[in-house]
Amino acid sequence: MNTYYGDLCTKVYESDKSLARNKEVDFYLSFIKDKSTKVLEPMCGNGRLLIPFMLEGIQIDGFDLSEHMLEVCQIKARKLNLNPNVFIGKIEDFKTDQLYDLIIIPFGSFSLLPDELVANSLTNLKLALKKGGKILLTIVTKSDNINETSTWKETNRIQFDQEFIVEYRTVEYDKGNSLLNTQLKYELIQNEDLIKSEIMDFCIRLYERKEFEELLYLQGFQHVVFHEVVNGYGEGESFNVFECTL
Numbered sequence: 001m002n003t004y005y006g007d008l009c010t011k012v013y014e015s016d017k018s019l020a021r022n023k024e025v026d027f028y029l030s031f032i033k034d035k036s037t038k039v040l041e042p043m044c045g046n047g048r049l050l051i052p053f054m055l056e057g058i059q060i061d062g063f064d065l066s067e068h069m070l071e072v073c074q075i076k077a078r079k080l081n082l083n084p085n086v087f088i089g090k091i092e093d094f095k096t097d098q099l100y101d102l103i104i105i106p107f108g109s110f111s112l113l114p115d116e117l118v119a120n121s122l123t124n125l126k127l128a129l130k131k132g133g134k135i136l137l138t139i140v141t142k143s144d145n146i147n148e149t150s151t152w153k154e155t156n157r158i159q160f161d162q163e164f165i166v167e168y169r170t171v172e173y174d175k176g177n178s179l180l181n182t183q184l185k186y187e188l189i190q191n192e193d194l195i196k197s198e199i200m201d202f203c204i205r206l207y208e209r210k211e212f213e214e215l216l217y218l219q220g221f222q223h224v225v226f227h228e229v230v231n232g233y234g235e236g237e238s239f240n241v242f243e244c245t246l
């Protein structure tokens, strides 16, 4: 069955990306002025970053199109006596009467948006921003080491008590459109029997740094500051953030 961040994909994501690490969290926390700062996290998923923010007493709302990711977020939060304000929503359709000081989209999630949804999505975020507020965006940047594979290749295997989930993928790079087209297949196996499977088309828009900066200026941002957070995801894994102000 074709899904997007469905049940099995969410279980695999949660198994190794449950909570963000200190360095990444500290980077985003450095934009919080005080406890009155209101934060929005579109595409918040399983609460990987939203929950550490709540643990710091930050007011944060989140939304995501995947009910499975949000359910994991709620369950995880409740175990920590937290009650997150997270709801189902698509960034390209997002409307709110709330205004936020800070809007964050970590972990390259903005690159999941196809080109035709980018302008609307940014407009919706701009309308949700208080005067003087900021948006922090991460994207996936172009790199030379793309390993294309046209046949299913096993890329992950996670054991849960009596069952396990195997992840397979194919990868194709569409250079003309800068799209990394990955197909993911998840299989739930119990006692050697296939119980359930999911297929997910996982398409990532790869950007050049300059290209993304120009896009942000074209969309009406007046100031864009580029940050490189060295080892932000752990040793040898840095990430880039665009700080955008109107």
Ligand SMILES: C[S@@+](CC[C@H](N)C(=O)[O-])C[C@H]1O[C@@H](n2cnc3c(N)ncnc32)[C@H](O)[C@@H]1O
Pocket (backbone or CB within 6 Å): 004, 005, 017, 042, 043, 044, 045, 046, 047, 048, 049, 063, 064, 065, 066, 069, 089, 090, 091, 092, 105, 106, 107, 109, 112, 113
């Ligand atoms: C890679 S996960 C990252 C989740 C979270 N940002 C994090 O840092 O762990 C990407 C999330 O974006 C969500 N998503 C993808 N496209 C979306 C859209 N158009 N509107 C809202 N959420 C979307 C997916 O459901 C998924 O939970």
